[in-house]
Amino acid sequence: MAAAVLVGGALIGTVATSGAAQAATTGPCDIYASGGTPCVAAHSTTRALYGSYNGPLYQVIRSSDNTTRDIGLLSAGGYANAATQDSFCAGTTCLISVIYDQSGRGNNLTRGPAGGYVPTPDNLANATAAPTTVGGHEAYGVYIAPGTGYRDDSTSGIATGDQPEGIYAVVDGTHYNNGCCFDYGNAETTNNDDGNGTMEALYFGNASYWSTGSGTGPWIMADMENGLFSGTNVGSNSDPTINNRYTTAIIKGTANQWAIRGGNAQSGGLSTFFSGARPTGYNPMHKEGAILLGIGGDNSNGGAGTFYEGVMTSGYPSDATENAVQANITAAGYTTSSGGTATGAVHAVGAGKCLDVTGVSTTPGTQVQIWGCNGQANQTWTHTTSNQFTVTIGGTTLCLDAYNNQTTAGTKVETWSCTGGANQQWTLNSNGTITGVQSGLCLDVSGASTADGAAVELWTCNGQNNQQWTLS
Template identity: 70%
Template sequence: MIVRAKARWLRKLTLSASAAVALAAGALTGLATPSQAATQGPCDIYAGGGTPCVAAHSTTRALYGNYNGALYQVRRSSDNATRDIGVLSAGGAADAAGQDAFCSGATCLITVIYDQSGRGNHLTQAPGGGAAPGPDALANAAAAPITVGGHKAYGVYVSPGTGYRNNRTNGVATGDQPEGMYAIFDGTHYNGACCFDYGNAETNNLDNGNGRMEAIYFGNNNWWGSGAGSGPWIMADLENGLFSGVNQKYNAGDPSISHRFLTAIVKGEPNHWAIRGGNA
């Protein structure tokens, strides 16, 4: 595969092998109506720039200033009961106390990560496919505690084999349409396996050929490409391979990451793509 991204035909939203704190993907096409919320969230800012979020996933906070719905769903091991976990107030942090009360004395798994954009692009347990015959595992709902704005919250702690997908998306870029995506990762949680991704790929759970995926990778895998130092690096997973820049293998301009929380961005258009990142 060459370094520039080729046509990416079939898309799904996917979260696999990543420790995500707040996730959102935004197409770079379409009309935007900026939110009128008093406090802007990340997706209000995207909408204000004419690139509205078409999928907005977070278990820790609202990504819109006026969002007052569910962030995610948990399932309790003792009786398989489920509960939606929302926000403390519109535009605010997650109601971790509600999760703690519901899950007291039992283990809870995250079963759904809701799309806050209103397009219904929710993430659920990834089914089996070409890389794995059976379904992926679900994340332990209490394994990634953090503090958001002075409030306790839980990120998505993804150990090897954990993954979420949506194969029937609404409004997400397909083919070689322009798109962008960002994720906030725990910069201390990574490994060298493939692949630690958030973004778009095929809708049938299979590898359908080169250039048919565009996702953010975070880790220190160097089988296909690498950046400066020993990693971890932000790279683009473009199927088939991880790419750290214009050169197919090594790109010194892609630095190793040491941030506690990392903002990672991949954006693309026909024959062009870019990697960006920084301290979250």
């Protein structure tokens, strides 16, 4: 789509667990194949989508030396071996350079090239910006900030013309914006707007330029080029707002018929939000068969979202098949925390940097800041069962502290000797914020700065991305 921003991240506690969920013996693509609509593209950075798959999930490139490393699985049919990424990327920044196609067709996603709307290549996603837990294991999603995008213009097996297909994705329902367009699916091979019906992609967000659903969004809609559609007609339709932390989103289409389905990727089944005829001017379709993620068909790259897994099928899947896939997704065990005490870096989502004790200081009263992530002790925090954040530097353990028990916006956040007071207790919220128990205010990067050394303070919660944090 042509381009016409609330960014969220979830708080992650990653800890070692015993009796972690075992890898599924059947993946979503095995289920689709049994239903007669096999996967022709299967992308995930968190787990295998076939029970027998044992290849790489994605590739990262590190900024320190431009070396790449494939990130594979803990076992065949299992979960991502995120420890490989953690080790390879320690002390530097890594970007996701390739998302491999598990279907065997070679439909791999790489950096989106220049297009008709944005005439320069897209950015690559920060490899650590979307930590998650799946099946009790640490993993990372694909964090799409505006300007980020992936594409494959030379594909195999993807629907063209009016051929039927199905698309699903698991996304972060709290990370979205109204920019165009956080898409996953079928697009033009030319990287230009080639007219009505030349796309059929799943869109997630609250853009309201063409159509909307009910409420304020976000909505699952279809990008069919020159329009995001929530029903047969342009405009407002009954397609509901859906914003589960982990959301299953589905679009499927065949001759003069298409549907929107969705549900909570952690529990429950799917609902059908729309099923009916194509919009006027979109029958027949003229799909071209490229695949994109995070961008529109003409490289409009103003969208935002987080992608964990998704597939494209040959053929129009039945509701029963999709229901079985949903059951597989919920059984996979996506969660923002594996419970208990969590230790790791606290990532400032909006800046792509880490919560840092200034100057590696052990002096109580040192204001905390953000700084490029380096894995050092002054960036390693433990969120305890008593809701404290502690940091240990050179044998000295300090607590994250709201200065002088103050509860007003602009209060300095510092390190201090641990007292157990309410001004040293912090709540990790499912919407990605960290709030002070005493004040109810949000941990905030001052002025929404992205610069090294930007101060961290308390501020009224406002839903902006400088108040979004992840712990991994």
